[in-house]
Amino acid sequence: xxxxxxxxxxxxxxxxxxxxxxxxxxxxxxxxxxxxxxxxxxxxxxxxxxxxxxxxxxxxxxxxxxxxxxxxxxxxxxxxxxxxxxxxxxxxxxxxxxxxxxxxxxxxxxxxxxxxxxxxxxxxxxxxxxxxxxxxxxxxxxxxx
Amino acid sequence: xxxxxxxxxxxxxxxxxxxxxxxxxxxxxxxxxxxxxxxxxxxxxxxxxxxxxxxxxxxxxxxxxxxxxxxxxxxxxxxxxxxxxxxxxxxxxxxxxxxxxxxxxxxxxxxxxxxxxxxxxxxxxxxxxxxxxxxxxxxxxxxxx
Amino acid sequence: xxxxxxxxxxxxxxxxxxxxxxxxxxxxxxxxxxxxxxxxxxxxxxxxxxxxxxxxxxxxxxxxxxxxxxxxxxxxxxxxxxxxxxxxxxxxxxxxxxxxxxxxxxxxxxxxxxxxxxxxxxxxxxxxxxxxxxxxxxxxxxxxx
Numbered sequence: 115x116x117x118x119x120x121x122x123x124x125x126x127x128x129x130x131x132x133x134x135x136x137x138x139x140x141x142x143x144x145x146x147x148x149x150x151x152x153x154x155x156x157x158x159x160x161x162x163x164x165x166x167x168x169x170x171x172x173x174x175x176x177x178x179x180x181x182x183x184x185x186x187x188x189x190x191x192x193x194x195x196x197x198x199x200x201x202x203x204x205x206x207x208x209x210x211x212x213x214x215x216x217x218x219x220x221x222x223x224x225x226x227x228x229x230x231x232x233x234x235x236x237x238x239x240x241x242x243x244x245x246x247x248x249x250x251x252x253x254x255x256x257x258x259x
Numbered sequence: 260x261x262x263x264x265x266x267x268x269x270x271x272x273x274x275x276x277x278x279x280x281x282x283x284x285x286x287x288x289x290x291x292x293x294x295x296x297x298x299x300x301x302x303x304x305x306x307x308x309x310x311x312x313x314x315x316x317x318x319x320x321x322x323x324x325x326x327x328x329x330x331x332x333x334x335x336x337x338x339x340x341x342x343x344x345x346x347x348x349x350x351x352x353x354x355x356x357x358x359x360x361x362x363x364x365x366x367x368x369x370x371x372x373x374x375x376x377x378x379x380x381x382x383x384x385x386x387x388x389x390x391x392x393x394x395x396x397x398x399x400x401x402x403x404x
Numbered sequence: 405x406x407x408x409x410x411x412x413x414x415x416x417x418x419x420x421x422x423x424x425x426x427x428x429x430x431x432x433x434x435x436x437x438x439x440x441x442x443x444x445x446x447x448x449x450x451x452x453x454x455x456x457x458x459x460x461x462x463x464x465x466x467x468x469x470x471x472x473x474x475x476x477x478x479x480x481x482x483x484x485x486x487x488x489x490x491x492x493x494x495x496x497x498x499x500x501x502x503x504x505x506x507x508x509x510x511x512x513x514x515x516x517x518x519x520x521x522x523x524x525x526x527x528x529x530x531x532x533x534x535x536x537x538x539x540x541x542x543x544x545x546x547x548x549x
Contacts, residue, residue: 140460219260312422364518
């Protein structure tokens with residue numbers, strides 16, 4: 115969590131662009147909600163021109179971002195707005211400033227149905243999660259029941 | 260919104276097929292729920308034969324449609340059924356009549372966690388949404404609070 | 405349902421691997437919740453190295469599993485845990501034992517917004533579903549209203 119799928123035209127971004135955007139996305143979640151860095155997964159998918167349609171028309175200049183949030187659920191309109199503002203801020207240099215059209219939506223999925231490296235991730239903001247963030251990797255821990 | 264991902268065998272559809280199917284999908288949402296045309300995003304993904312399994316067997320003739328609904332939530336069994344009937348009607352010429360097997364499912368995601376072109380989309384069926392539909396593009400507008 | 409999307413590095417799995425993993429996944433759902441085999445859809449997606457980022461770093465050794473559950477919803481913490489344990493058990497020989505890092509999450513989507521082969525799937529655990537399981541294909545049936 116979060117899981118970002120970024121659909122782009124073929125060749126839209128260089129490896130350096132993808133690296134820079136992934137960095138910005140990761141920084142966002144670390145800064146905003148203290149996520150361990152390794153929680154942030156970004157996958158780019160290049161969509162061939164004849165395979166991407168907006169409003170029934172081939173679009174060759176469109177970036178579509180599809181996000182699943184798992185580790186943090188947003189429960190107030192204020193936080194929803196802030197979250198989307200942050201996401202747009204991160205995207206802007208890679209979409210608006212490059213002349214792409216773009217759209218983004220986020221789904222929230224159950225935290226209980228998520229494992230990383232075979233482990234149940236620690237409670238949000240728990241001491242163990244802070245440890246994972248510090249280590250930047252999932253380490254086995256004792257689950258208190 | 261809606262966001263359609265259509266997984267097909269390699270070469271299943273020509274560019275003309277993809278254009279025609281995307282047109283039908285877009286018409287559906289415009290006619291049924293007055294969406295602005297540009298809300299409708301369709302991305303095709305060709306899955307290589309050895310990478311697509313149904314019931315544990317390689318399937319080389321299968322179309323899998325995965326849809327996210329964002330701008331409109333369906334809240335009665337009658338509308339759910341109608342929605343799926345419409346979707347099947349649109350798909351039929353491109354799946355059943357072509358001899359493909361097929362399956363479709365829709366998820367609904369929070370309208371609050373969605374932006375297009377950096378803008379908060381107007382309320383469903385609002386005057387502003389009608390304006391976007393007429394313009395067929397998102398234009399900045401004054402949000403009344 | 406279920407719909408599994410498995411993102412891997414290019415060349416991570418041979419056709420035999422993909423066949424074996426798809427078989428294990430299918431067996432899991434048949435054994436655990438009596439699903440018809442053909443309900444289980446698995447699609448592999450190879451992500452080029454410079455397009456897959458974990459924690460803002462290129463990762464060339466990561467398997468990301470994204471699952472939609474449709475036909476069965478899980479409604480107790482015990483079943484959620486059991487479900488994820490089963491999924492990990494199936495994945496382990498293909499991730500941990502191969503030296504891949506991995507992560508998995510499941511979303512649950514509305515059963516009412518799902519059709520297979522144009523048909524409304526029968527009620528979970530109904531006689532008709534058992535018939536579909538036995539036939540391993542969807543056959544038209546009389547819907548009692």
